[in-house]
Amino acid sequence: MNDPALPEASNCLLRAECVSRLYPDGDVHALQDVSLCVGRGEYLAIMGPSGSGKSTLLNLLGALDTPSSGTILLDGERLEGSANLSRIRARKIGFVFQSFYLLPTLTALENVQIPMFEGPWPPQEHAPRARELLASVGLADRHHHLPCQLSVGQRQRVAIARAMANDPPLMLADEPTGNLDSRAGGEVLDLFDRLHRVSNVTLVVITHTPEVAARAERVVHLRDGHIESDARNSPCGK
Amino acid sequence: MRQMTVVLKNLRGRRVRSLLTVGGLAVAVAAVVALVGAAQCSEQAFLELYQRRGADLVVQRAGGTVQLSNGLDQTLGPRIAALPGVRVVIGSLMDMVAFEQANLFAVIVNGWPAGQSPLTEVTMVAGRRLQAGDKGKVMLGVKLAGNLEKKVGDKIDVYDEPFEVIGIFDSFSVFESGALWMLLEELQRLMDRPGQVTGYVIEVDKLNTSVDGIKRRIEALEPGLSVVPTGEFVRGIAQMRVVRSMGWVVSCVAFFVGLIGVSNTMIMSVFERRGELGTLRALGWPALRIVRLVLAETLILSLAGALLGSVAGWLILQVLATVPATAGLIDGRLAPQVVGWGFALALGVGLCGAAYPAIWAARLSPLAAMRR
Amino acid sequence: MRFSTVVVRNLERRKLRSLLSTLSVAACVSSTIALVGFSAGFERSMTEVYTTRHIDLIVSRAGVTQRLTSNLDEGLAPRLRDVPGVREVAPSQTDIVSFGEGNLVGIPVLGWLPGSVQMNSLVLTKGEPLAAADHDHVLIGEQLAATLEKTIGDEVEIELRKFRIGGIFAGMNVYENMTAVVLLPDLQRLMDREGQVTEFQLVLTDEARSTPASIGRVRTAITALRDEQGKSLGLAATPAREFVESSTEAGLTRGMAWGTSAVALLIGIFGMLNSMFMSVFERYQEIGVLKALGWPDRRVVRLIVAESLLLSLVGAGLGAVGGMAAIWVLARVPWVSGMVRSDISPWVLAAGVGMALVIGLCGSSYPAWRAAQLAPTEALRYE
Numbered sequence: 007m008n009d010p011a012l013p014e015a016s017n018c019l020l021r022a023e024c025v026s027r028l029y030p031d032g033d034v035h036a037l038q039d040v041s042l043c044v045g046r047g048e049y050l051a052i053m054g055p056s057g058s059g060k061s062t063l064l065n066l067l068g069a070l071d072t073p074s075s076g077t078i079l080l081d082g083e084r085l086e087g088s089a090n091l092s093r094i095r096a097r098k099i100g101f102v103f104q105s106f107y108l109l110p111t112l113t114a115l116e117n118v119q120i121p122m123f124e125g126p127w128p129p130q131e132h133a134p135r136a137r138e139l140l141a142s143v144g145l146a147d148r149h150h151h152l153p154c155q156l157s158v159g160q161r162q163r164v165a166i167a168r169a170m171a172n173d174p175p176l177m178l179a180d181e182p183t184g185n186l187d188s189r190a191g192g193e194v195l196d197l198f199d200r201l202h203r204v205s206n207v208t209l210v211v212i213t214h215t216p217e218v219a220a221r222a223e224r225v226v227h228l229r230d231g232h233i234e235s236d237a238r239n240s241p242c243g244k
Numbered sequence: 245m246r247q248m249t250v251v252l253k254n255l256r257g258r259r260v261r262s263l264l265t266v267g268g269l270a271v272a273v274a275a276v277v278a279l280v281g282a283a284q285c286s287e288q289a290f291l292e293l294y295q296r297r298g299a300d301l302v303v304q305r306a307g308g309t310v311q312l313s314n315g316l317d318q319t320l321g322p323r324i325a326a327l328p329g330v331r332v333v334i335g336s337l338m339d340m341v342a343f344e345q346a347n348l349f350a351v352i353v354n355g356w357p358a359g360q361s362p363l364t365e366v367t368m369v370a371g372r373r374l375q376a377g378d379k380g381k382v383m384l385g386v387k388l389a390g391n392l393e394k395k396v397g398d399k400i401d402v403y404d405e406p407f408e409v410i411g412i413f414d415s416f417s418v419f420e421s422g423a424l425w426m427l428l429e430e431l432q433r434l435m436d437r438p439g440q441v442t443g444y445v446i447e448v449d450k451l452n453t454s455v456d457g458i459k460r461r462i463e464a465l466e467p468g469l470s471v472v473p474t475g476e477f478v479r480g481i482a483q484m485r486v487v488r489s490m491g492w493v494v495s496c497v498a499f500f501v502g503l504i505g506v507s508n509t510m511i512m513s514v515f516e517r518r519g520e521l522g523t524l525r526a527l528g529w530p531a532l533r534i535v536r537l538v539l540a541e542t543l544i545l546s547l548a549g550a551l552l553g554s555v556a557g558w559l560i561l562q563v564l565a566t567v568p569a570t571a572g573l574i575d576g577r578l579a580p581q582v583v584g585w586g587f588a589l590a591l592g593v594g595l596c597g598a599a600y601p602a603i604w605a606a607r608l609s610p611l612a613a614m615r616r
Numbered sequence: 617m618r619f620s621t622v623v624v625r626n627l628e629r630r631k632l633r634s635l636l637s638t639l640s641v642a643a644c645v646s647s648t649i650a651l652v653g654f655s656a657g658f659e660r661s662m663t664e665v666y667t668t669r670h671i672d673l674i675v676s677r678a679g680v681t682q683r684l685t686s687n688l689d690e691g692l693a694p695r696l697r698d699v700p701g702v703r704e705v706a707p708s709q710t711d712i713v714s715f716g717e718g719n720l721v722g723i724p725v726l727g728w729l730p731g732s733v734q735m736n737s738l739v740l741t742k743g744e745p746l747a748a749a750d751h752d753h754v755l756i757g758e759q760l761a762a763t764l765e766k767t768i769g770d771e772v773e774i775e776l777r778k779f780r781i782g783g784i785f786a787g788m789n790v791y792e793n794m795t796a797v798v799l800l801p802d803l804q805r806l807m808d809r810e811g812q813v814t815e816f817q818l819v820l821t822d823e824a825r826s827t828p829a830s831i832g833r834v835r836t837a838i839t840a841l842r843d844e845q846g847k848s849l850g851l852a853a854t855p856a857r858e859f860v861e862s863s864t865e866a867g868l869t870r871g872m873a874w875g876t877s878a879v880a881l882l883i884g885i886f887g888m889l890n891s892m893f894m895s896v897f898e899r900y901q902e903i904g905v906l907k908a909l910g911w912p913d914r915r916v917v918r919l920i921v922a923e924s925l926l927l928s929l930v931g932a933g934l935g936a937v938g939g940m941a942a943i944w945v946l947a948r949v950p951w952v953s954g955m956v957r958s959d960i961s962p963w964v965l966a967a968g969v970g971m972a973l974v975i976g977l978c979g980s981s982y983p984a985w986r987a988a989q990l991a992p993t994e995a996l997r998y999e
Contacts, residue, residue: 070908070991071991071992096910096911097910101908109625111629112617120906121909121911123619168909169909172910261890261897264890268882268887315808316808340681342679342681403679403850404679468775494875501887504643508637511632512891512894
């Protein structure tokens with residue numbers, strides 16, 4: 007069944023095939039038989055009510071969790087059964103969380119460098135690179151601020167810079183605007199747009215807000231662990 | 245549902261921390277109970293030994309803190325025996341040797357006069373008793389015989405000289421069943437102390453005379469004599485004093501280190517719950533009740549540590565009573581007051597460690613709850 | 617940013633807990649340094665008494681390890697002199713006595729022969745070494761003189777007998793400074809041990825003492841000595857260091873020092889486990905984030921172990937200061953000052969640091985393991 011809306015299989019950066027995940031305590035499925043292909047450079051939003059399995063799907067796509075059955079391939083590499091998951095997370099995936107999760111005792115500059123310990127760059131390039139990343143998210147003047155000295159919007163931007171630290175091809179965001187007011191949220195979404203356009207990073211965003219989903223190219227709807235619909239946004243948004 | 249898992253997960257963290265605190269306290273208490281218990285047990289066993297053998301007074305050379313090196317002349321014995329009211333006078337020589345191959349480093353060697361207690365009184369398990377004129381022969385206590393794996397008729401090297409084991413005896417006291425006995429003259433020869441004894445043990449006819457009176461009359465016999473009742477003698481033995489001071493040192497170190505550990509735990513525990521505690525204050529709990537709460541928690545931990553530590557200390561004593569190197573000195577009994585000392589230590593540590601956190605918790609303002 | 621920055625910042629986060637953990641380690645380390653320092657210093661003082669006088673072998677009764685109760689016949693001296701390689705045989709008697717008016721107990725008194733190697737080696741600040749005619753004279757160490765508040769010419773009571781102070785000497789260490797020296801016959805008479813000595817101190821010829829093998833030959837010769845009936849004399853000849861180390865007295869002190877240190881170590885490990893576990897438990901979510909960001913388990917483990925080791929090393933530093941202070945204080949307490957020397961060997965300090973490292977490693981073992989086991993998704997669920 008070849009859906010013209012879906013890109014070619016060989017062009018998938020991220021490919022889930024008949025993936026299922028049981029809840030840890032029982033035999034209830036969090037996800038059941040989900041197949042998904044995320045194209046290289048695509049901007050995808052995953053929507054659904056709570057309990058639909060979207061967080062579970064994100065964890066699986068982000069190599070944070072292993073499916074109970076099915077296969078996930080990231081850039082051609084199988085995730086389940088891999089012994090290299092932390093390396094894949096370091097080099098191939100950047101995470102942005104709803105609650106930012108910055109280390110409270112490190113400055114913005116230092117927070118951005120955290121993933122770089124496992125990255126390809128030598129130590130002396132960590133700080134300069136971090137400065138560039140902070141500049142690209144508009145926080146050039148906030149290097150030495152601790153998270154508690156930043157507004158929530160600024161914290162999320164630091165988190166985004168951190169996610170980009172090792173130049174990963176895939177960026178995953180879990181409700182990135184969930185804890186932000188509309189202005190800060192808008193700034194973050196603008197940032198995502200720019201990132202997507204400029205560095206061609208593949209972006210997968212989980213959200214339950216239609217406005218956020220509307221900014222993406224393609225929206226996948228989840229309900230009760232299944233994909234309900236998978237459609238492209240018109241260029242003018244829905 | 246997820247809220248519940250969070251609370252449960254926090255409680256589990258607390259359980260591990262409580263277990264670790266109890267563990268640390270238990271180690272401290274176990275060490276103190278084992279060491280002080282061993283010292284106490286030794287002293288008690290030694291005292292019992294003298295008392296059951298009917299000793300009322302011990303006569304030695306005065307002064308000098310090392311009892312084993314000083315000697316009395318053998319001619320003093322008959323002069324003491326001649327005093328009215330003196331029932332029995334036993335002069336003996338004592339030393340400590342090592343049997344290195346068997347890992348025994350503190351074996352008591354006694355030289356007794358023939359035909360008298362205790363040679364005549366111990367229960368023979370095998371072979372025969374030492375008799376007057378027996379040269380080159382020894383009797384082994386049953387525990388020592390077991391550790392050295394010797395039977396009647398075997399040869400044994402003492403002071404680099406071969407002896408024959410002619411008998412194996414059992415005794416109610418661990419100091420005797422772990423000892424090696426020979427005739428007084430033989431030990432005098434081996435130790436190069438001809439005509440000398442380490443001391444005299446005196447039994448007094450208590451129905452007709454006072455022990456104190458005899459004591460004074462013996463002291464008058466010649467200068468430089470120390471005549472003490474058996475209890476005082478045992479307590480004053482140099483080795484006993486050394487072990488007792490070791491017990492003190494361990495207790496102090498255990499208290500010091502344990503205190504810091506418990507303080508650490510309670511401070512952390514109270515700090516992490518400042519929200520809840522602040523809420524309690526907001527609900528009207530008086531400061532004193534908060535203090536009691538913190539103290540109560542610490543006391544429970546202390547009691548648990550004391551209990552666990554006492555059991556562990558008792559186990560250590562049992563092990564020491566079987567291991568050959570120490571079996572001749574310890575018989576595994578644990579006096580209740582030693583357990584009491586262990587509990588006192590744990591409770592002391594708990595109270596001191598809870599003081600600062602309790603006061604800090606009591607001073608929390610209800611605002612602390614809201615800041616969470 | 618360096619990895620160490622992350623380590624330090626994490627410890628700064630909970631200053632009070634870090635401080636208390638450091639103090640806990642410091643308590644263990646200072647106890648160890650004080651106790652082991654005391655025991656090692658005691659052995660060193662005892663050994664120096666022989667080695668500075670170039671005493672090569674000490675002859676004592678075989679099979680007896682409690683040095684003070686060893687007993688030998690003084691008449692054995694000629695037999696020992698006849699052994700090839702022996703240059704000088706100096707008998708020595710040691711007794712622990714009480715000094716009358718000062719109410720001092722536990723003072724070692726040495727009984728030596730006039731003109732012996734020991735007598736001649738005393739460094740006298742006042743007076744002369746004891747000559748054969750100097751009966752009931754005593755030479756006392758400087759510290760002992762100070763404690764008794766007596767000087768040359770004064771009378772002092774030893775074991776109820778009056779002696780006159782014939783000189784004051786500067787001992788080679790704190791132990792010797794608290795001892796007294798009398799003529800051997802005087803001490804034998806005082807303690808009712810006529811004709812007996814505690815040990816013979818031997819100086820060997822230059823040739824005999826040149827190699828361990830040649831010393832060993834003299835040892836064997838002495839152990840093999842027999843009497844007229846062919847029975848062994850039961851002698852043991854031991855070099856100074858071995859003699860001191862194998863004594864019951866040294867063994868007991870060593871046992872107590874190390875035993876108590878072991879107890880302190882265990883308690884310290886529990887304390888550090890407690891601290892580290894709490895610290896890691898509080899950061900479960902953060903650890904989940906680190907793993908999500910690509911940190912492998914081994915880097916997380918490295919972080920936790922590094923935190924624990926840093927705390928321990930700081931504790932070791934504080935503990936070293938504390939332990940040395942404790943020894944310094946003890947060296948000034950009158951009734952133990954003869955046994956405590958303030959110079960602490962670097963090995964003792966190394967033992968303290970080693971202990972701290974063990975606490976750091978063991979105390980982070982379980983928490984680090986738990987942190988490694990944490991699945992990122994589960995960890996992120998913590999609050």
